[in-house]
Amino acid sequence: MGYGEVMSSKQQRQQMVTRLIAHDNVSSQPHLQELLKAQGIEATQATISRDLEELGAVKIRIAGGDSIYAIAEYAPARVAPSDQLRRVMAEWVAEVTSSGNLVVVRTPPGCAHVVASALDRSGLVGLLGTVAGDDTIMCVATEEVGGTGLAEQLRSLSGVTDATGGIPRKKGAAHV
Amino acid sequence: MGYGEVMSSKQQRQQMVTRLIAHDNVSSQPHLQELLKAQGIEATQATISRDLEELGAVKIRIAGGDSIYAIAEYAPARVAPSDQLRRVMAEWVAEVTSSGNLVVVRTPPGCAHVVASALDRSGLVGLLGTVAGDDTIMCVATEEVGGTGLAEQLRSLSGVTDATGGIPRKKGAAHV
DNA sequence: TTGGTGCTTGCATAATCATTCACTTACCCG
DNA sequence: CGGGTAAGTGAATGATTATGCAAGCACCAA
Helix, strand or coil, rough: CCCCCCCCHHHHHHHHHHHHHHHCCCCCCCHHHHHHHHHHCCHHHHHHHHHHHHHHHEECCCCCCEEEEEEEEHHHHHHCCCCHHHHHHHHHEEEECCCCCCCEEEEECHHHHHHHHHCCCCCCCCCEEEECCCEEEEEEECCCCCCHHHHHHHHHHHHCCCCCCCCCCCCCCCCC | CCCCCCCHHHHHHHHHHHHHHHCCCCCCCHHHHHHHHHHCCCCHHHHHHHHHHHEEEEEEEECCCCEEEECCCCCCCCCHHHHHHHHHHHHHHEEEECCCCCEEEEECCCCHHHHHHHCCCCCCCEEEEEEECCEEEEECCCCCCCCHHHHHHHHHHHHHCCCCCCCCCCCCCCCC
């Protein structure tokens, strides 16, 4: 298996699909088909269906009862292989600090809920739960493990270098 | 608008739907229809479709390419009027206790997310955020209001009688 | 009571999405 | 070179989900 590089059309298409989903409110596969065509990419509904599956896209409901596509960030974590968690953490976690039983995880703007969702479903021992804002996650550690211990786990998962274990550098309001 | 109390069948059904979704891996609406029937609740696919919309359920993809339903903690309550909150709380909250800045809300199995979602979007003063498990919600109270004060508000909303404000009767692990 | 209003539901059907099958192409190995 | 294998795709079709419509019921007001 494995081609050379010619077959990049699929990847290009899927990348465009991802982009379209993220920016527009894509309501259906025919709709997405149109948008793709406007970008000079032609594909049938069948192909798009397969793309969406591979990308892990799902239809979510938005206000008004309509539903649009979104990239999952959610589904795969149901069975969250810790590999997935590690991948998400490595991708999006910028900083991990702790104070008392709380661990504060910083992410790029808007990404907090993605990481929090993965954490929530990871079944990580020592993690009671999370509250995610826009770019900040607050994790509640068990008393047994404590904030410091949990922070250590999280840093290990994300590959973040040890950073100021006890003294927060800056106050960030998590608008939940 | 506003019936007496006879028309509880819809709410019962939706509660069961929520529970089934949370526990089983519901793959389709006909599948859910069967599960409901096994619980003694009959409904057509059309009704179930509407229930799922109202509950904000979505189909997510799990490992293997299959997809199952899940409650969206995310879309529907976008507009959550406080009346809605009161209704949800009254329907599903079994117990409210507090300790320190935390309030623990117990619900029927599988229903925690629904309540937590409503709470998250309620803009309730004194409530910083929530972490929902299967049948348990942890609410973080502001320091100003405190766990006791928040618990009081929540009890009022849900109509639960005052219960052991400071001493948890039983340890319930919130499996998040 | 009587008529009006709004909510809920089932039926039938439309809309949407997933999958089977066949075909093409690229690549690998004798 | 063939032959074998696997990925990728479209057309057609099957499966699933959403919806228009009408009926039924509770409630309210006159």
